[in-house]
Every structure is written in C-alpha cells, then in structure tokens.
Amino acid sequence: MSDPGPLRILHLTDAHILPDAGARFYGIDTAASLRTVIQAANRRRYDLVLFTGDLAQEPVAESYRRLAGICTELQAPCYWLPGNHDDPVLARSILGATPLLHAPVLHSGAWLIACLDSTLPDSAGGSLSARQLELLNRTLNGNPERHTLIALHHHPIACGSAWMDTMILDNAEEFLRILQRHPQVRLVLHGHTHQAADAATRGLRVLGTPSTCIQFKPASTAFALDTERPGYRWLDLGRDGSVETGICRVAASDST
Numbered sequence: 185m186s187d188p189g190p191l192r193i194l195h196l197t198d199a200h201i202l203p204d205a206g207a208r209f210y211g212i213d214t215a216a217s218l219r220t221v222i223q224a225a226n227r228r229r230y231d232l233v234l235f236t237g238d239l240a241q242e243p244v245a246e247s248y249r250r251l252a253g254i255c256t257e258l259q260a261p262c263y264w265l266p267g268n269h270d271d272p273v274l275a276r277s278i279l280g281a282t283p284l285l286h287a288p289v290l291h292s293g294a295w296l297i298a299c300l301d302s303t304l305p306d307s308a309g310g311s312l313s314a315r316q317l318e319l320l321n322r323t324l325n326g327n328p329e330r331h332t333l334i335a336l337h338h339h340p341i342a343c344g345s346a347w348m349d350t351m352i353l354d355n356a357e358e359f360l361r362i363l364q365r366h367p368q369v370r371l372v373l374h375g376h377t378h379q380a381a382d383a384a385t386r387g388l389r390v391l392g393t394p395s396t397c398i399q400f401k402p403a404s405t406a407f408a409l410d411t412e413r414p415g416y417r418w419l420d421l422g423r424d425g426s427v428e429t430g431i432c433r434v435a436a437s438d439s440t
C-alpha cells in the first residue's frame with residue numbers, strides 16, 4: 185500500500201469579514217484580503233482547513249454569507265470555530281447551510297483534532313466552559329493512541345503584548361494542566377493575536393498564526409498595527425506525530 189503521507193492542514197484565522205462589499209477595517213478590505221490569502225494558499229496542496237475564529241468583524245448574517253462565498257475557493261473541507269467577534273449561534277445557523285463545517289472533534293488518519301469554543305458572551309477575552317473542558321477531557325481519555333492537535337481562538341500563553349494579554353484565555357492554567365496529562369497532545373493552534381508565534385510550554389508546542397487581514401505589532405504595550413502582510417500557516421502532520429509548519433504571507437502586490 186502506498187504511504188498516504190502527512191495530513192496537510194491550512195490554518196486561516198481572524199478574517200474579520202464585514203457585511204458590506206468594499207467596506208474596510210483599519211484600511212483593509214478584509215474580504216479581498218481573505219480571497220488573496222486563499223488564492224495564495226491554493227498554490228499548495230492541503231487536505232483540511234482550520235479556521236479559528238473572528239470569522240466576522242460585524243457578526244451579522246451577511247458577514248457570514250460573504251465569508252461562505254469567499255470560502256468556496258478553498259480546495260478542501262473547512263472546519264471553523266468561533267472567536268470573540270463572532271456570534272456563535274448566528275454563525276452556526278448561517279454557515280450550517282453552506283459547505284463550511286463545525287465539529288468539536290475530527291479524526292483523520294493517525295490524528296485527532298479537537299476544536300474548542302473559547303468565547304465568552306460580550307467579552308473580548310476567552311474562557312473554556314466546564315462543558316468544553318469536560319469534552320476535552322473525555323476526548324483525550326478516549327483517544328490516547330491518536331496524535332492530537334487542539335484548536336481554539338484565544339491564546340493560552342502570554343504573547344508579550346500587554347493589551348492583548350488582557351484578553352488571554354483566562355483559565356489557561358486548567359487547560360494546560362489537562363493537556364499535560366495526555367502525552368498524545370502534540371500542539372495547540374490559536375488565532376486572536378494577529379501575529380505569528382511558535383512557543384513551547386510544559387512540553388507543548390503552541391502556535392499562533394497571522395490574521396488574513398490586519399496584523400498586530402508584537403511586544404506592544406497598547407494596541408498597535410504592524411506592517412507585516414496578511415497570511416496563513418501550513419502544517420504537515422506526520423503519521424508518527426511529527427509536525428512541520430511554516431507561515432506564508434501574501435505579497436504586497438497580491439492584496440491591494
């Protein structure tokens with residue numbers, strides 16, 4: 185039998201889609217920027233897309249419809265989870281009628297992917313509810329043999345920007361303690377910080393990914409935009425649990 189090779193993941197995050205065509209968010213047409221990022225990503229092969237929240241900037245039906253329209257250009261199934269700018273109930277209702285998928289647990293070959301909802305109503309910060317933590321515990325206890333990737337919107341370790349770290353996952357300690365008990369967990373993938381990050385904590389690898397639109401300046405005391413380009417992360421997940429990953433940013437001429 186031929187080697188199926190790694191599971192190739194495309195990670196997109198923080199699209200901040202607006203309801204009106206041509207509308208801009210900090211000077212960027214977020215829909216056009218997402219389209220450009222997807223077109224750039226389509227030069228690679230990928231098996232699965234993970235979209236880790238802030239799908240919409242204004243969480244109204246038309247924002248999600250526009251998102252779904254742009255995502256028809258994706259070349260593999262796309263699973264989304266909500267961010268603090270989203271309305272999870274509305275997003276489920278609108279996107280449920282589109283090819284975009286929402287599932288707490290995915291199995292693909294040797295890998296398990298857990299997609300958590302870290303949103304808190306009316307808050308930019310994040311928290312995992314008792315129900316989400318119970319789901320996580322149960323999933324990890326029931327699948328010790330599967331290499332595992334955990335995806336969520338909020339960052340579980342400080343990113344180093346004081347203003348952004350006020351909006352960190354507030355029960356990260358409890359979350360990380362659960363993961364530590366399960367050596368099959370290979371990595372945590374998050375959005376929210378609008379910047380690339382590759383950190384290690386307690387034997388876990390924690391990866392952050394640029395937004396598909398605006399970028400936040402790293403190591404900032406107060407809110408500040410960066411001049412980095414929008415982008416995406418690619419991950420090749422090996423059957424042996426290995427992880428290869430990198431960031432690709434779209435060329436300046438691609439997105440304006």
Ligand SMILES: [Fe+2]
Nearest residue numbers: 198238376378
């Ligand atoms: Fe965001």
